[in-house]
Amino acid sequence: MSVKATTETFKKEVLESEVPVIVDFWAQWCRPCLMLAPVLEEISKDLEGQVKVVKVNVDEEGYLANQFRVSSIPTVYLFENGQVKNQVVGLMRKDDLLKRLGLK
């Protein structure tokens, strides 16, 4: 299961996480984002305990979207030990996404 993060909870959910975190910047009106959602849910199940999936709604969390210079959605970040390790823009298949994030 993915977890929703807000500006208030981002530090705790992402930056202080003990496992790597996939952060998905998305919005309800973005069709490719909606199609990426099941891919991320699958990843969170496949890698349960090893990787955490966190979702940030760019409409509600403009501050976070700005902070991470999100200019196209879906944008997916991989955080490890509080640092950005990889960034992937756009909808893609599970395997492609894992490869691009360096998780495969």
Place this chain on the structure above:
Amino acid sequence: MYDVIVIGGGPAGASAAIYLQRFRLKVLMIMKDLGTLGKTNHIDNYWAFENTVSGKHLVEQGVAQATRLGVDVIEEEVIGIENFEDFVVKTTKNEYNGKTVLIATGQSKANLKVKGFKEYIGKGLSFCAVCDGFIYKNKKIGVIGNAEFMLEELEVLRNFTKDITVFTNGLGLPLHIEEEIKEKLVTEPLCEIQGDEVVKKVITQQDEYDVDGLFVAIGTPSANDFALRIGAFTENNYIVVDNNHMTNVPGLFAAGDCIGGLLQVVKAASDGAHAAIAINKFLKKIK
């Protein structure tokens, strides 16, 4: 309501339409023109033609055959596909409803040869106003394009900001398109796209323009543009399909050069037939 709307009238589209028609389905085939194949003069490797045949001849014959068998064929340019319960295919003139859609519009090509173009894709350079427009609320946006597709994107972007500049990149701008543009218009060719982590500037031959975001909608939308907006998976500019030629969007199929593989007439025609059989099965299932 059509059972199937086929976009593209080349070997993949027309073969699919012909097979679909024989399943007694209601089929609409929309084609903009004779496509890439229509510009090919010499084909010597297609089965059963003793002499060299032109691509134009093949496409025209295919369309005539589909028409004779009862397919509705129209010559319009598709600028968007939307998917609610059914599909709505929007052309520059009309809207058509279909239960399924087959994309057979040929190969998508990266369409802007300007320094910095590839570097900024996803970093302020976008191919989809509906996807990314919101991010540029009240910011400076540039739109690159010269036809109906650009106007379609422009209309979406007007919802987010008033500060828009249209760049035609030196391409011809039809009068009826120019009349629709109320924004700043720059018609000279682009030289470079500049920025730091994200796009900041468009450099033209005479001048430079500050932008926060840049939307590309040149010419007519490609198969990739359709896929992007509707949320279908793509890989290296090709649409990803399963063994039944269906994308990850249920009811949306793709065939021919737009899915990659062998970029030949014989493979496109085979794709069309395969897709048609799969679409027929799919329609039976959803009934």
